[in-house]
Each structure stands twice: as C-alpha cells, then as structure tokens.
Amino acid sequence: MMGRRGVLFVFEGCDRAGKTTQCRMLVDALCKRGIPAEYMNFPDRSTAIGKIINDYLLKKVELPDKAVHLLFSANRWELEPVIKNKLASGVSLIVDRYSYSGVAFSAAKKGMDLKWCWNPEIGLPEPDAVLLLNLTEEVSAKRGDFGLERYEATDFQRKVKSNFMDLKDSLWKIIDADKPVENLHVEILDIFNSVYESSAGKPITVLKA
Numbered sequence: 001m002m003g004r005r006g007v008l009f010v011f012e013g014c015d016r017a018g019k020t021t022q023c024r025m026l027v028d029a030l031c032k033r034g035i036p037a038e039y040m041n042f043p044d045r046s047t048a049i050g051k052i053i054n055d056y057l058l059k060k061v062e063l064p065d066k067a068v069h070l071l072f073s074a075n076r077w078e079l080e081p082v083i084k085n086k087l088a089s090g091v092s093l094i095v096d097r098y099s100y101s102g103v104a105f106s107a108a109k110k111g112m113d114l115k116w117c118w119n120p121e122i123g124l125p126e127p128d129a130v131l132l133l134n135l136t137e138e139v140s141a142k143r144g145d146f147g148l149e150r151y152e153a154t155d156f157q158r159k160v161k162s163n164f165m166d167l168k169d170s171l172w173k174i175i176d177a178d179k180p181v182e183n184l185h186v187e188i189l190d191i192f193n194s195v196y197e198s199s200a201g202k203p204i205t206v207l208k209a
C-alpha cells in the first residue's frame with residue numbers, strides 16, 4: 001500500500017525573522033522522529049536561473065523589475081517537478097520563502113501590483129500551511145545591521161510586510177517571532193504536527209488566481 005504524501009510547509013517573513021534557523025531546526029526534529037523531511041529555500045541560487053538572481057541580489061547586474069520578478073517565479077517552476085515528486089514520495093518539504101515572498105517583494109516596487117505579480121505563481125503546488133514569522137522593526141534592528149544585498153532597507157521591508165498582510169488567507173498562521181529560538185521551535189513543531197495530521201489523505205492542490 002502507498003504511504004502518505006509529504007506536507008508542503010512554508011515559512012515567510014521579513015529580513016532576519018529567523019526563518020532559516022527555524023526551518024533547519026524543524027527538519028532536524030522531524031528526521032529524528034522518523035518523519036522524512038527536507039529543507040528547500042527560494043531563491044535557490046544553485047540553479048541556472050538562481051545564479052542570475054544571485055548576481056541581481058548582490059547588485060552585480062541590473063534587470064528590469066518585471067523581468068527579475070519572472071526569474072524568481074521561474075526559479076520555483078524549475079523546482080516544481082522536484083517538489084511534486086518529493087511530496088508524492090512521502091517527503092515533507094520545509095520551505096524557506098516561496099511565492100508569497102515573490103509577490104510581496106516585487107509588489108513593493110513602483111509600478112508593480114499584487115495581481116500582476118501573482119499571475120506567474122498560479123499552478124505551482126499550494127502549501128499545506130504558511131507560517132509568517134513576524135517581528136517589529138525595533139526587534140528586527142536588534143538582530144544586526146542590514147547586509148549589502150538589494151531590498152535590505154527599512155522602508156522597503158515595511159512595504160513588503162504590508163504586502164504579506166494583504167496576501168494572507170486561511171492557510172496562514174502569523175507567529176510572533178520575538179521569542180527564544182527553542183520556544184519558537186516548540187510552537188512551530190506543534191503547528192506542523194496538526195497540519196501533518198489534517199493533510200493525511202488530502203491531494204496536493206495548486207495555487208489559484
């Protein structure tokens with residue numbers, strides 16, 4: 001008999017919210033408990049398209065806003081067969097940023113709107129849950145200075161946060177990320193467990209218009 005499918009569990013949030021830290025801790029915890037799980041992150045800078053995105057984020061190349069938006073989306077489409085196969089084979093994917101970052105960051109730029117930005121995401125696998133790790137600007141600032149990458153500026157991050165709030169739907173859980181790492185991990189593990197139980201037997205769906 002076929003086993004159950006994996007869960008697509010997505011982390012979103014602004015800069016330094018602790019997404020990578022929590023994704024890694026969750027994958028470790030699940031693997032220790034015998035639940036197959038893997039870490040995935042977007043942008044995936046290792047692919048052909050990801051390398052151009054990396055140069056863009058490091059400000060080594062300039063690209064029109066719409067073109068770079070489509071590259072971020074294409075980077076997810078490059079991995080779409082992998083996502084579907086892993087989920088179907090029972091591996092849960094713990095994903096560090098996904099389509100919602102794609103839309104929230106691009107739509108924070110002048111002349112870009114949420115609807116236009118969402119269109120290329122339609123048809124990608126839909127997450128079983130989206131956790132938005134939320135931090136105030138003050139707490140975020142205490143976690144260190146912004147780096148040198150594109151988008152690492154307070155005004156821009158404020159617009160991104162407001163876009164995330166416009167995108168949220170019933171799949172989303174907003175988590176106060178201003179907690180010790182271990183406490184946050186326990187809270188997130190609890191959410192994963194209930195999503196894992198409730199998704200058993202449900203098909204993988206896709207993002208819609």
Ligand code: Z5A
Nearest residue numbers: 015016017018019020021042043072097101102105179181
């Ligand atoms: N982008 C886009 O435009 N379009 C898209 O489609 C996608 C992305 C997918 C690069 O992303 C940029 O690409 C990003 C969005 C854009 N631009 N920005 N800003 P990335 O994923 O490569 O890099 P990042 O997402 O910017 O990483 P991050 O946000 O800076 O980090 P994080 O993953 O949220 O946090 P962390 O690395 O786990 O922790 C940050 C620091 O805080 C670190 O020193 C930790 O030790 C500390 N930390 C973590 N948790 C805690 C707690 N609980 N308490 C105290 N300190 C903590």
